Amino acid sequence: MTRRLLPLIGVAVLLVLTGCMTTRNEPFVQVDELARSGQYEQAARMLSGEDRDVFYNERDKVLYHLDVGMLYHYADRYDESTRHLTEAEFLIEEYFTRSISQAAASLLINDTTQDYAGEDYEDIYLNVFKALNFLKEDDFDAAFVEVRRINNKLNLLEDKYRGMAAGYNSAEEAEMQFEPGDTNFHNSALARYLSMIMYRADGDYDSARIDVRSIEAAFRDQPGVYDFEQPDLSDALDPSVGPRLVVVAFTGESPTKRADTLRVITETDLVIIQGERENDQGVLETTRLDVFPFPGVEGGFRFKFQLPRMVLRGSDVARIEVLVDGRTVGTLERIESIQRVARETFEVRKPIIYLKTITRTVIKGILAERGKQQLQNAAADAGTLGMLGSIAAGIATDVAVDASERADLRVSRYFPAFAYVGEFEVPQGEHTVSVRYFDGIGNLLGQESFGPRIIDGSGVNLVTSYVPR
Secondary structure, eight states: OHHHHTHHHHHHHHHHHHHTSOOTTGGGHHHHHHHHTTOHHHHHHHHHSTTHHHHOOGGGHHHHHHHHHHHHHHTTOHHHHHHHHHHHHHHHHHHHHHHHHTTTTTTTSOGGGSOOOOOHHHHHHHHHHHHHHHHHTTOHHHHHHHHHHHHHHHHTHHHHHHHHHHHHHTSTTOOSOOOOOOOSOOOOHHHHHHHHHHHHHTTOHHHHHHHHHHHHHHHHHOTTTOOSOOOOOTTTTOTTSOOEEEEEEEESOOOEEEEEEEEEEEETTEEEEEEEEEOTTSOEEEEEEEEEEOTTOOSSOEEEEEEEEEEOOOOSOOEEEEEETTEEEEEOEEEEEHHHHHHHHHHHHHHHHHHHHHHHHHHHHHHHHHHHHHHHHHHGGGHHHHHHHHHHHHHHHHHHHHHHTOOOOOOOSOOOSEEEEEEEEOOSEEEEEEEEEEOTTSOEEEEEEEEEEEEOSSSOOEEEEEEOO
């Protein structure tokens, strides 16, 4: 018995060391520095090189294609960007469909061990950037397809998680009713704006007018997402306006994820959930207290688990100025908070993650406790060495349970936080365009220049720009 228990000391040490391994962020330091200095193509090539497995494992294919696809977009390598974003979209759909079909079977499997199927905002905005890629190549038909896909995904957002919840409810282990959360994001002003400028360029002012009304509805009906002033589109449908320069700019960095640690306390047929978070004074405060019926559970157990939380990174940019041939022609207005959409859409899936994690923690925790008790009983007759081995086995079991209940913190790195738009009437002909970014006290944070380029009465005359500040 002693010889069988003692090797578990090594297991405990191995699991503790595993918890001390580098985080996912650490390998990206050099890549992030390249991206923040505007060297997007070099950053994409680094992620795609022979050391790709340093950044991504086999379960992170969606992340790889999203990250590289966005970097290539910023580098104006539109074909490469579209190829990677299309592959990400295909895998997102494939993995989510698989998760629906395997929902009941996977209730006890942690998401960290599954293929990453993307956050919903990633699935939505990859189509925005694919549409921009096609617009840059004057392929209106393909760009329209991407905009329609955005609208379809938003219309089906809650329905797809109802299907997932139904799958979990059919699992034998399900003791609580799974239901998705609600969302107040059904209409993207940015997607409607891209549609509007394409219809206008085609001379279809009736369809363009519908898009303008949809933009107005987005701001009116979704105040949780659009908590800023709507851009002025009063001249957007005026056919008497001469050639228009259209500028779409992006700033900041999309949200990351952090883990909140919560504790499960069991009473007879009940589980109590208690969370703690350190306040600004360094004092631990209870952040939530939930009670759920859990038929058949015994009292007296205590376990801990983690849940992912969206953390907004925002932007330092307060004003964006547009210059044509060195002369200021105006400023851009915010049209979308991509980071707020990320948080809003995450709320749909969050209740499912919450209940799934509680169920898994309770079942696996109780099984682990019973296993520890059996080891201790068996070691009681083995003397001191046997008890040492039993203690080591208990440590290994505790560490293993804690490690298996870590939050899935995977998320893409290179989507922006905000989108801005502006339209400026300029004389027909060849022009140089510059976009300048300033912080709240007037410091210049970045500048991009484009041209010379022809601006005329046909086409969209689109300039896109980005600073990760």
